[in-house]
Amino acid sequence: MNPAIEAKQVTKEIGGKKIVNQLSFTINKGEVFGLLGPNGAGKTTTIETLLGIKRPDQGSTKILGLDPLKRRREVFERVGVQLQSSSYQNNIRVGELCREISSLYKEPRDYQELLNLFKLERFEAQPVEKLSGGEKQKLSIVLALIPDPEIIFLDELTTGLDTEARRNVWQTLLKLKETQLTIFLTTHYMEEAEILCDRLFLIKRGNMVAEGTVSELLTESCQNNLEDAYLWYVGEDEDE
C-alpha cells in the first residue's frame, strides 16, 4: 500500500537561502501529522513544496503515490487543501463560493451537508467577508472537504482565533480524525498538537530537529510537557 504522503530529501531555496533543507518523512493513511516550528521555520514553504505549488530544488514528493508536479489534477481530485490566510473574491457569498469550488471536481460532496455539519448553513446567503474569524476558518475546512478527500492539508488553521473558536475547530477536526482521514497540519499551539496529532515533526530554520509521538518527544527531551519539550528542541541557543 502506498503511504499517503512521502517527502524525500526535499530542499527548497528562495533567493539563495535554504528555506527547507533535506526534509524527509512518510505519512501513513489515516494518520494526523503535525508540522511544528517557530515563525519563519519553513512550515508553509514545506507544505507548498509538498503540494507542488513550489518546485523543490532537490528531492521529490509524492501524494497518494503520485508526483503532484506531474499529475496535479489527479492529485487534487483526491486531496483538500486549506492555505494559510486564504482570501476570497470580493463580494462573494458563502453559497456561491461553495458552488464555485464544487464545480471544479468530478464528484464533489454535497456542500449543503458540509455547511450543516459545521453549523454554517444560516450563512449561505451572506458575503464571506462578513463572517467572523472562526466561521471563516470553518468555511475553509468545508471547502477543503468538498472534494471528499483522502487527505487534507491545513496550514495554521487556528492561528488568530480566540480560545473558544479554536476549541470549536479542534472538536470538528477530532470528528474528522474518526473518519480515518489523513490530516497534515501546521500549528503554533502545542495544546492543539497534543490533542490532534498522532505524530509530530519539528523543524527549525528548515531543518528537522525532532520527530515522533508526543510521548516519544517528552521522553527524549526529559521534559514534563510538550511546550517545554518544544522549546528544548527549537529554542534559540544561548550563545547565538
Added chain:
Amino acid sequence: MNKVLSLAKIEGKLALRSIDGVLFGIGMPLGVLLLTTMIAGNKQAGNASYTFLDSSFSSLLAVGICATAFMGIPLTICDYRDKKILKHFFVTPASPGHLIATQVVVAMVTAIISAGLVALVSVVFLGYRMRGSWGLLIASYFLVMIAMYSLGLLIASVCKNMKIANLVCSLVYFPMLFLSGAVIPFEIFPEGMQKVASILPLTQGVQLLKSVSLNQPVGNPQFVLILLGVITVVGFGLAAKLFRWE
C-alpha cells in the same frame, strides 16, 4: 465547457456586483452614442463621406471590448493572483485554461451586451441604417474581440502584482479608449495624431469595423485582418506560456 459555464455564472454575478465593468463597458458607450448624436449626429465626419453617427456606431461597438480586454480581464486575474485565489485554484483540479476561459466568457457576455445595446439604440431610436453587411460586421467584431482579449490576457500573465497591473491597464486602456477612435471620432483628430494613434491595435480594429459598416475601405482592411490574426496567436501563446499561479 459545462464546468467553465458554471464557474462563469458565479464570476459573472461577481462582476455585476462590482459595478465598474457595467459602467465603463456598457453605460459609457451608450452615453457617448447619445451625446455624439445629439451634438453632431448628422454632420459629416471631417472630410469623410459619412456622418458622425455612421462613424460612431461602429467605433462604439469596440468600447465594450476595450473595457473588458484592458480592465476587466487583466485586473480580475491579477487581483485573484494577488489575493492568492489563483494559488487556491492550483490545489484543485482546475486548469489555467479553465480559469482563463471563465474570465473570457464573462468579458464576452459584457462586451456583447454593450455592443448589442449600442446597435439596438442606434437602429431603433436614432434611425441608423448600416451600409455594410451585418454578418461581416459581427465576424469582424469577434475578430477584434479575441485579438484584444489575447492582449489583455498577456497583460494579466506579465504583471507581477496589482499595483503594476493597475498602472499597465491604465496606460493601455485610456489611450486605446480615447485615441483609437472608439469614443472620440477619429476623423476630428489632427493628421499627426492620427498617425500616432494608428500604432494602437485597437485603432486598427476600429478601422476594420468602420470599413465593414460603411462598406468602404477605411485604412487598410487586409493589413488589419492579418495584424489582428497575428496579435491573437502571439498574444494567447505568450499569455499561456507566461501564466503564473502566484
